[in-house]
Amino acid sequence: MAEHTSSSITIDAAPADVMEVIADFARYPDWTGEVKEAQVLASDAQGRAEQVRLVMDAGAIKDDQTLAYTWTGEHEVSWTLVKSQMLRSLDGSYLLRAEGKGTEVTYRLTVDVKIPMLGMIKRKAEKVITDRALAGLKKRVETK
Secondary structure: OOOOEEEEEEEOOOHHHHHHHHHOHHHHHHHOOOEEEEEEEEEOOOOOEEEEEEEEEEOOEEEEEEEEEEEEOOOEEEEEEEEOOOEEEEEEEEEEEEEOOEEEEEEEEEEEEOOOOOHHHHHHHHHHHHHHHHHHHHHHHHHO
16 A cells, blocks of 8 residues: 555635635635646536646645545545556545644645655655645635
């Protein structure tokens, strides 16, 4: 089983407000430093994205990838890699839990790159990605 990186943050907003920002892929370039372009390719009957194309620039990793999204209830979304130039696999999720007047957001990420990379370097990169994503999400939700 592949190792994953997990990180959590508390956001001063209701879970629905947090999920609204997570589901607004068109705005990802505004708050996620690595996403330069986002395009919803397919949506489900509720209008939620099922496939999204993302153009990424994360320093050492520049990629054009397509992800498939699965929405579980109102408080969880997960994704898997459909295609990529640089990655062999990419699995992640956001899990939201109401906490007082805010929301605890847990972000899990597992990445496998096509190029050889030491495990500890890969885990460090995953940790940087998760921490930046959570910080960007918090800032976006709380200043919205």
